Amino acid sequence: MYRYLERRLVEHLREFLRRAYDLQITTIVVEQPPKIEFGEYALPLAFELARKLRKAPRKIAEEVVAGVGSIPGFEKFEVAGGGYINVRVNRAEVAAELAADRAPVAEVPAGKVLVEHSSINPNKAAHIGHLRNAILGDTFVRLLRLAGREVDVQNYIDNTGAQVADVVVGFLHIEKKSRAEIEALAAAPRFDFVCWDLYARVSHWYEENKANLQVRLATLHAIEEGKNETAAIADLISVAVLRRHLETMERLDIEYDFLPRESEILHLHFWDAAFTKLKESGVLTYENDGKNKGCWVMRRAGTAAAKSLTTEDTGDTEAVRQNTMPFGLDIAEEDQKVIVRSNGTVGYVGKDIAYHMWKFGLLGRDFGYRKFFRYPNDRDCWISTTDGEINHPHFGDVAEIYNVIDARQSEAQNTVIEALRGLGHGEAADRYTHFSYEMVALTPRCAAELGYTLSEEDRARPWIEVSGRKGFGVKADDLLDALIASARNEVDARHPELSEGERASTAAQIAIGALRYFMLKFTKTSVIAFDFKDALSFEGDTGPYAQYAVVRASNIFRKGGFDPESFCRDAASQLSAEDFARYLNGEAGDGIWALWLAAAKTSYIVGQCIATTEPAHLAKHAFQLAQLFSAFYHRYPILSEADEGRKKFLLATAAVVRRELIRVLAAMGIGVPAVM
RNA sequence: GGGCCCGUAGCUCAAGCGGAUAGAGCAUCGGAUUUCUAAUCCGAGGGUUGCAGGUUCGAUUCCUGCCGGGCCUACCA
Incomplete structure (x- = not known):
């Protein structure tokens, strides 16, 4: 909604500038005012035009405001400060459109998109670094699909490289295992964990005696050549580990189309x-x-x-x-x-x-x-x-x-x-x-907790790089297990009335929410210094916080005996434009309007994330929505509201925010449990 | 040596193409609920945005130099 209005505003302004000043401005900068009282959009364009037109910015702003005319959906233009033009939308109109979920159809670029992510060497268990990759990739896929793009997801498998060869060397030359024995191991659960430890031992074995590297080279050649016993064993190992990776990613709701x-x-x-x-x-x-x-x-x-x-x-x-x-x-x-x-x-x-x-x-x-x-x-x-x-x-x-x-x-x-x-x-x-x-590393404290002895130098570092070669890092399945166990404790304490299965699935959803959110809240250029304390947090700027906001919204409707989805659509017809205006206009409406405005920004944010290849904006948006809703929830007891019209409006507010928050979380691959 | 990235509150991070009083979470301190569930809310303190210049009406953001840190720079993948 917000995105659509912005586009309309820009097009109108461009036309106006052409008409009034004979100017062709390619990019018109549109900002968001720092405070909701200032309006929904801010235009610094008078500053930019001041030189070109040889006029004071304020004067230009006044001319623009006076001459721009009316735009559907917009209420008014105002000059602020030294030359800002603040733009106000028609709150009631925007709210009615948003409640009805009437998003204008956006143009979708032609052609298929291919996203390659994960690409984990199939010789050991996936670790937290791979999780960041897969979660970023999967979220980006969801964003593209939400924007209407057709997407193929590929996971490139380097099954003939040195890393697979190393594990083959481990089984054949260190462990002296037969093909049948390796097959049996590969069929057992968490074969990737076995390989994780073995891979570290192989690296050590090479260091012990450089001559051992000859074994690696011979193995690598045999694998690349194919059609021999060594290649067959490499294949069985890499396929078995790959299956494990797919299972691990499936726990996080991550799927691929082609390998x-x-x-x-x-x-x-x-x-x-x-x-x-x-x-x-x-x-x-x-x-x-x-x-x-x-x-x-x-x-x-x-x-x-x-x-x-x-x-x-x-x-x-x-x-x-x-x-x-x-x-x-x-x-x-x-x-x-x-x-x-x-x-x-x-x-x-x-x-x-x-x-x-x-x-x-x-x-x-x-x-x-x-x-x-x-x-x-x-x-x-x-x-x-x-x-x-x-x-x-x-x-x-x-x-x-x-x-x-x-x-x-x-x-x-x-x-x-x-x-x-x-x-x-x-x-x-x-x-x-x-x-x-950027990579996921470990804080020195976390590394120490995992039992690694650190040098004086390492302890002073901001982070320590994980190393599959050394077997040094946090395995994806282990982290998920820890998150589930921690969530399970909370669920058990809060909801003893639920069945075993319900508590398990609730804990799993919370764990996934926490993990995926954690990996997405940092911008891509930031190295994540991983620490269990931060990753296991369920409070504040976390996935469970956002999930909880949705659960609370749902509870209102459950207790009130309404269906939130249909309520959204009905609200648009039951509430008149005057009703929306009454509750949203003026200073008194600012607080709740902030919530509606935030809810209107989802497609705008999705567009930003795609254009900048930065899913972190999405996490920020989810958190802001959840935060605004939590405050709203606390401030307005809806079900006990005596005024029927007002109650209906507050319910519509909760329904719209709930719908958008579910949408945003879904784009992040985060589902919402029935209770928390 | 060359290339890329980072440096913002005690800690971890934000800040949409250069815009209005640099924002959150955690931690600390002080408050709120016999409730639509406290995984919550409200408030307080906390900043020379690494340093020095430059461009600009305006710089955390762009440019130059310096300081500090990371990654890459294999006939490995």
């Missing part, structure tokens, strides 16, 4: 197809001497000559192609990124380039597909394979992609983008977004 695996990138020769094109276009160059002698290299992203023209600058694809032809020539050694090693094997960036060409439908090859995992809602998650099922959904070939990958990989991501550009696919490169976020 492309590195083994198929290799076996279906994606790289060969990409390699040919990369050589032809000059993106890759062969080094005849220097430290990278015998390698195919590419200019690393961000280094001098890589800053080539984009189609955006010139609008001419051919010019860009020409300009980037000498892409790899004379690259300083330190600016070279090895794509193909001198022994002919390709590194992960190369595979990533091929994979991303496939994503945009530029490779000319496709995966085989088979069903791998079925969710309780009967949705299928597909996996790549060499010879798949005949009938399968069409994946890849999308218009836009978002890769949820931590900030440490931004250089690699940019290199892939530059490769696409160098291949002449500037439009694809422009629609490639590295959804970058």
Whole structure:
């Protein structure tokens, strides 16, 4: 609602400025006044125009206010301070529209979106860092879908890399397990936990004797080659761990559509197809001497000559192609990124380039597909394979992609983008977004609690990085278990009357709410220094606080014998514009109007989150709604309200806020229990 | 050495393209309910936005330099 009104306001202003001053202003800045008494929108444009028009800002503001005319949905324009223009909407009209949930249809950009997230190495249990990735990614998917976009969710599986090889080495060479024994372990619950410990032991084993690294190399080669016993064991391990990851994520309501695996990138020769094109276009160059002698290299992203023209600058694809032809020539050694090693094997960036060409439908090859995992809602998650099922959904070939990958990989991501550009696919490169976020680390205190001995230096650090290699970190399932246990204590104490099953599911919902909210409340650029005390908090700026607000709203309707959903719609017809005006207008209405206004901002916030790839705004919005509602709830006893008209209005308020809060929480992947 | 990110209240974090008196939560202190459930609400204290310049009518936000911290910079993934 708020978003729609803003757009209308901007369009009207643009038209007015053109008419009155013959000015073409491309972006008209619209702000939100610091106080509700000032109105709903604030325009600093008089300041900006002061120089252009050689007039005092205040004078311009007065002219605009006098000449702008009327806009449907808006009440009036006022000059404030030295030249601000404050704009007031018609509160009653906005409230009636919002109650009826008549959102104007927004235009949805054409084309499918592909979001890649999670991408956990299938050799050990998922940890809190992976949780941040998956929760950010899944929330972004929900945001896009809420905005009407069609989205495919992919989880890339590196099943042939060194990490899987390490665990294979652990089972075969340290534990001396047979294939049958490994199979038995893999079938047992929480096999990923077994691998977690083993992986740490393998790392230690390499350190003990460098000669042991030869075993790793041989194992890695066998896996990449395929069709042998070692590769078969690697496959059984990676598939079993992958299943565990899907189960862990399912606990958080996170689902995937397709799991492309590195083994198929290799076996279906994606790289060969990409390699040919990369050589032809000059993106890759062969080094005849220097430290990278015998390698195919590419200019690393961000280094001098890589800053080539984009189609955006010139609008001419051919010019860009020409300009980037000498892409790899004379690259300083330190600016070279090895794509193909001198022994002919390709590194992960190369595979990533091929994979991303496939994503945009530029490779000319496709995966085989088979069903791998079925969710309780009967949705299928597909996996790549060499010879798949005949009938399968069409994946890849999308218009836009978002890769949820931590900030440490931004250089690699940019290199892939530059490769696409160098291949002449500037439009694809422009629609490639590295959804970058910072890591989750542990506070020194948390690390100590987990039993790690810290050096003097470590204790002084703001955080300690988790390390799967060292087995150092908090496992996702362990954290979830701890959250559920903690929530369960509270639920048991508050609701002994509920059945075992009800208490369990309530505790689980609260735990998920706490966890997902916790991972979303920080902005992406902030390193999360994880601490159990903060993560296990259910009070204040937390998921359970927002869930609780919804539960309280629901309770009003339950006790009052109304249905909140239908009440919302009926309110619009039962309450007249005069009724809304009576309760919302003037200073007396400011308090409750603030609540309606906040509720009207959901689609606006969703748009912001997508445009800035920053879901943290959504958490903020949920918290603000919950906070405003909690204060409202305390201040206005609704069911005991004597004035029937007023009671109806207060109920409508609760119903609308409840509806929006449920919507916002759903976008965050947070459900609301029946009681708390 | 080069690239990217961060520095805001005791602690953890916000601040929409440069806007009005820099906001929350936690912690501390003081209050509120025989209720539509206190996982709540109200109030108080707490700030040289790392430092120094610059641009601007206006800077936490943009630019430059410095200080402090993190990450990346492998023929690992």
